[in-house]
Amino acid sequence: MDSSLQLISLADAGTANRATVGGKAGVLGDLLSAGFPVPPGLIVTETVLNIDGWETGLAASAGVLPGERFAVRSSGAAEDLPDASYAGLYETYLNITVDRLPDAVRQCFAAADAERVTAYHRRQGSGPTAMAVLVQAMVDPVAAGVAFTAHPVTGDRAQTVISAVQGLGDPLVAGEAVGEEWTITADDVRMTRPAPGDTVVMTAPQAAAVASLANRAAAHLGCPQDVEWAIDQDGRLWLLQGRPMTALPRPASWAAPGPGLWMRNFRLGEWLPEAVTPLFATWLLPVLEAGYLDGMYDSVGVRIPFRYALINGWYYNVTPAPSPRLLLQVLLQGRRRAVRVLYNALIRVGRDPAAADRAVLADVDRQWREVRLPAYRNLVSGARTEAGTAAPDRLLQLVDELGREAGIHLWYLAIVGGSAWKMEARLTRFCRRYLAEVLPDDQGGAQVLLRGLPGAQPVHAPHAVQSADWYHPVAAELPATTAPLTDQGRRLARLADQRATAEQACRAALAGHPGVRTRFERLLRVNQRYAVTREEQARDFTLAWPVLRRCVRGLGERLAAAGVIDHVDDVFFCTREEVAQSLTGRPAPLAGFVAERRELWHRQRTLAAPLTLGQPTRLVGDVIERAVQQARGSRVVGVGVIVGHPASAGRATGPVHMVHSPQDFPEFRNGDVLVAKATAPAWTPLFARAAAVVTDGGTLAAHASLVAREYAIPAVVGTGDATVRLRPGQIVTVDGTAGTVTPRT
Template identity: 50%
Template sequence: MTQDRQLAGSKAAALSALMGAGFPVPPGFVVTGTFRAEALAGAEAGEQELSLQAAARAAGPGPYAVRSSAVEEDLPGASFAGMYESYLNVAAVDLAAAVERCFASANAERVRAYEASLQSGAVGGSAGEKGGLDGVPGGGMAVLVQQMVDPVAAGVAFTANPLTGDRGETVLTAVPGLAESLVSGVETGDEWLAGAGRPRLVRGPGSVLSEERATTVIAAARRIAGYFGCPQDIEWAMDHSGNLLILQARPMTALPDPVQWEPPGKGAWIRNFRLGEWLPEPVTPLFLDWLVPRIDAGYNEAVRRSLGVDVPMRFGAVNGWYYVSPPTPRALPRLLFGGTARSLPYFYNSVARPLFDPAGADRTVLAALEHQWRTDCLPSYRTLAETAWPASATASLAELIGMVNAVAWKAGEYLWLFAATGGAAWKMELALARFWRRHLAPAPARRGTAAQRPGHGYQVLLGGLSPALPQRTPHAVYSIDWYHPTAGEHSGQDREPGGGPYPDNPAALPAAERRRAAEAACRAILKGTGRLARFESLLSVAQHYAMLREEQVRDFTLGWPLLRRCATEMGTRLRDRAIIGDPEDVYFLTLDVVRLDAPAQHAVVEARRKEWHRQRKLAAPLQLGKLPPLLGNTFDRLANTARSTTDLPAGALVGHPASPGRARGRVRIVDGPGDFGAFLPGEVLVAKATAPAWTPLFAAAVAVVTDGGTLAAHASLVAREYGIPAVVGTGNATQVLRTGDMVTVDGNAGTVEGEPLPGPLGS
C-alpha cells in the first residue's frame, strides 16, 4: 500500500500510514485509478487480471475484502460513509470483477447527491468545496484489496463522544463476527464508554467483549487518534486468538462542541422539582416557550392569592432539559415578612409545620386548601376542558391560542393546590418515619412475637391504601410536554371515560393485608406507652395525604387532550399555509411564529427536531449547583430515616427506599410508551421517571427503579399500592443498569444489587 492520498485514496493512505507506524493492519494492496484507466484504454484484460492475482498472492491467502478508497472519502468535512460498494469474501479469481464494480459505484446516484449536498453546505464542508470525482473514469478513486479477516468480534471506536462532543471519552461498540450489521444500523451491539478510568458497559448484554479486551481496543484507538492528531472514527476487528486488527481510521465528522451542564443562573437548579417530575426527557421548543411560562404564571398568581406574597421560582433549560431553582435562604425574610398580615402564619402552617406537626398543618391550612381544590379548582378545570373541546375543531387560530392559554393558566392554579396539599405528603411521611425510627424500629428486637412485629420499614403503613387499583385514565400522560400523545390516544379512547381497572396484580391485596397487620403490630407495641395517640394522628394524616397526592396527580392533566387537539389544529392551519410541512412540526416552533403570516419554518423545524433527538440521549444531572442547606438536608434526612439499614452492600446502586420489600428479576429499561409492549411480567421496571400513564406496567413489574423522584413521587406511591418494591432517586439507574441484567431490588434499604451475566469473550 502507499501513503500517497491522491493516488491511493484516503482510506488506503491512512491504513498504510498506520501500518508503517506499527499498528496491526491486514495486509493488502491498492488498485489505483490510473491502473484502471490504462486497462480501459487498451491494456489486455487478461494482463490486468494476472496482475491482480499476483498482488493478491503477495498479500496472503484469500479470500479478500474489496473496498473503495476515494480521494475525497474519509475527510474531516466529508466522510462519504456507505456511499460506495464493498465486497467481502472475494476469491482470487473473482477479484477483477469485484474491483471493477467497486470503481463503478463512484458514479452511483447517491454519491452525486451527497457531493451536491457538500457543495451547497447542507452536509458538512462548506459551499464551494470541490466535489465530484472528475477526470478520467475512476481518476479520483482507488480500490483497496486486503486479506479477509475472520473475527470473533468487530465494531467501531470513536475517540471522542459523538453525542456529547467530550474529547476525553471514547465510545466503543462491538458485535460478534463482522461489523457489517453494526455499520449498516441493523444491529446496535454492546456499547462501552471510557473516560479517564476503566471502561464501563453502558448498553447491551455485555456478551461480546470482556473488559480486558475492550480496554485493549480503546487503548489502540486512542493511540491512533494521537498519531493523526484529531478524534478518529475507527473500524476494528479481533480474531479468534485475541489479536486486534485495524480496518479503517478516519477523522470524526460533525463532532459537536462538548456538552456543558452549567446552571442557567446563580444558585441551585433541580431537574425533578415542580414540573420537572413530569418531564423525563428534554422539552420541545413550543412547550418551553409557551406552556411552561404560562403554567408558571398561573401557579404564581395562585400562590399570591393564598399566601399574600410572591414566591417565584426561576426555571430554564440546559441542553433542552427543564431545571427549576428553588428560593435560596436569602429569600426567606421576604417570604416570611414581605407579604400581608396572613403571609407568615400561612407560610408556617403550609410549608414548615407539616414536617413536625402534620395534624396541626392539616387543621389550620391544608384541609381548607384541599376543600378549595375539590369544590372549586378541580370542577372548574374539568368544565373548561369539556366545554372548549367541541369548539376546538372549528376555532380560529386566535381562539385556539386563547384555549391553550386558559388551560395552561388553570393547570398552574391546580399545580399550586396540588403542591401545597398533596405535596405535603412527603413531609408528613418524614414525621411518621421519624416516629417509626425512634419508637417502633427497635421494638421487634426487644419484645413481641414475630406475628406482632410491624415489618421491615414504615413504608408498609402507606401501602395498599386504595380500595381499588387505579382506573384507566385517558388524559394520563407519559410526559406533560404536549408533544407526547396521552394515554387515551395510545389506546384509541381519546377523551372517553376510563375503561376500568388495570389488570389485577396478585401482590396488591397482600399489600393491604400487610399494612393492616403492621398497623395492628404497631398498636400492640405502643399500647400503654402514652405514644399511641401520637402514632394514630401521624398515621391518619400521612395515609390521607399520600392518597390525596395520587388522586391529584391523576387529574393534573385533565386539559391535556384539549391542548393536544389545539396543537394539532394550529399545526394543520400552519401546514396549509406552507409555514410548516406537517402539523406535528408545530411543537418545534416558538410562540412568536404561531401565526398565519409567519415565514416558512421548515429548516428551523428540521434543525430543532434533530437537536432535540440528540438531547434525548444525554444523561442529564438531577442537580446543577448546590442545594440550599435546608432543602438538601431535608431530602437526605428523609431518605436516611426511611432506610432500613445503613450497612449498604458494596457496589450497590443506592437511591431512596420508596416501597418496601425485596424482589429479584431481570431489568427492562423503558424510555417511553414505545417500549411498553416489550415489557414482560416479572421484570424490573427501570425508567428515568414515571407518570400516571405508566401505571399499567406496575401491574406486571416485580419492582421499580427510577433515576429521579422522591418518596412522594408517582413511582413510590403506585408501587406501594401494587405491593412491589421501589427504589427512586438513584440518579443514574438507566445509565448503569442495562436490559437483561439480573438484579435484586431492596425497597427497604433503597438499594439495587446486580448479578454477573454469562461471561463475555475473553473473560
C-alpha cells in the same frame, strides 16, 4: 513495490499525494507509519489499469504480503474526510485469492461511477473524484466492529462507543446485524447492550483495548474517529480503517445556570422525564409557572419566584434560599400570614404534622377542594365544548386560561400534596423508634400503614399523561394494553387487610404507653388523609391536557392548511410567537426551522441529564438528599450496586424490561422489572404486572414512588443512569428499602 506498475506500499501512503492513493489508504498509511497495528498492503492507482500485464505484476506484488487471502477496498480521493465520509458508497471485497485479485480491483474502480456515488456528489455539490484501490492482507477475525471515540448521538467526547459482532464486521457496518455494544469512559468499561441471543462477543479487557486503540488513533489524527477494528484468531487487535466522525453534535454542557442547587426532579420536573419541545418551552411552560405563582398568592398572599431554566432542553429549577432579603420580601408582601403558612407547610409539617394541619394546611386543602378544583373542572368542561369550533384567537386564549388554572393546581399539589412525604418521613421515624419490631423496614415499615386506602387507589384516567409536555399523547389517545392485568380489586383488598392488621398490632404494642399511643393515632390519621389527598391532586393536575392538545392541534391544522408547516404535529416545534404571528398577516414557511428543531430535540432527549447541577446553599442544603438518607435509615449500601432513592419498601428479583414509551407496553410481562427514565400516570397499568420499578429520575414523592407503594412492589427512583447501566433481560434484585439495584453477575 514494482515501480513499473506504479504500485505503492501502504507504509509509504501516508506521505503520498492523497489524490493518488485516496483517503482511506492515506489515513491507514499514516497510521501504519506511526506504529499502529494496520495490516500491510499495497495501493493500485488508476494508471495501473493502462499497463499491459498489470494483472501478473499485481499477483507477484501481492505475494509479498502475508497470508493467501486479501481484502480489496476502494480508496477515493475525497473519501473519509471530515465533511464527507462516503461511508458505504464504494466497494469492499473480502477473502479474495490471488487469482481473483484483478477482477476485484476492476469492480472497485467501477464503483466510482455507480449511481449512488453520483447522487452523493450531487448532494455534496462536487464532481467525480480520483480513485485508488487498496489491497491488504486479510485478517481472519473472531470479533470485529466499529468504535466511535465520541458518543455519536450526544457528542460526548468522554465516551467511546463500541459495537461488536462475531467474525467479520461487514454485516454490522452494512446495518444487517445488531452488535454487542460497550460504552467506555476513563474510569468505566460497561456493556450497554448485549448481542442478540446468548452470544458474548468480547470481554471487558478487550473492549478497553479497542477503546484505547481508537482513542490513540483519534489523538494522532487530531479529531474524533469512526474506527473499524478486528481481533484475529491469535487475539491480536488490528486497526482496519479510521475516518473522521461527520455531523458530530457539539458536546453538551451541564453547567449550573446560577448559584444554588438546580434539580430536575423537583416540582414540575417530576412531570418532565426528558427534554421538552419548543412550543411547550415557549408557551405552556411559562404559563404554568405564572399560574403556580398565582396559586401561591391565592393561598399565601405573596409571589416568591422559583427560578427555572432549560439546559439542553431539560427542565431544572432551584429552591429560593431563605435569605434576609427574601424573608423581608415575604413580610412586606404578605405580612404574618405568609410567614405562618410557609413555616407550617415547609418546616413544622415534618416535625409535628398534626399541628401543621390544624394551623394552616387544613384551610389550604379546603380552599383547593372547595374553590380551586371546581373552578378548574368547570373551565376544562367549558373549554372541551368550545375547542372544536373556536376561532384561532380564541384557541390561543383557551390555552392561556387552561394553563394558568393548571399552574394554580400545581401549587396546591406542591403545598398540600407535597406535605404528604414530609409527614410520611415523620411517621417513619416514629415507627422506627417505637414500633420497629411490629413494622420492620424489610417488610415495608411504616409504608404498610399507608397502603390500600380508600380513594388513594391508582386510576388509569383518560387524561393521564406520559409527560407534561403536551407533544405526547394522553392516555385516551394511546392503544389499550393487550396483556392481562392482575386483579386490582383483589390486590387492593389484600393491602387494606394488611394495613388494618398492622394498625391493630401497633395499638396493641403501644397499649402500655397511652401518651405515645395518642401521638401515634394523631400521626396515623393525618398521614392517611394526606396520602389520599396527594393521589387525588396528582391525578387531577392534568385534567386540561386533552383539551390543551386539541387546541394546539387545531392551530396546527390551520398552519398546515396555510402551508406554514408540513404536518399538524410540526406545530409543537414552533414557538408561541411564531404560531401567533402565522395566524395573522402573511405567514412565512417554518418547515426548515421545524426540521432543525425536531432533530435537535431528538438528540437532546437521548442525553443523560444529571439529576442536580451546582451546589446547595449552606443554610438550605440538599433537602431531597436528607429525606433520602432518612428513608434509607442506617442501612449500608453494598459495593458495585446501583444506588437511588428508597421509594417503596420490599425486595424483588426479576429480568430487566426497558420501557421507553407506551409502544413498549404490550411486550411487558408479569414479573418483569420496569426500568425507565421516569414514569407518569399514563404508565399506571404496568405496575400491576411489574415485580419492581427502577427509574433514572424521580424522588420519594414521584409518580413511580406513589403508585409502587399502592401496589406494594419495591421501587428505587433517582438512580441517575439505571437505563444506561442495566441491559434488557438482565436479572436484578431491587431493594426498595435500601434504595439499591443489584445486578446478578
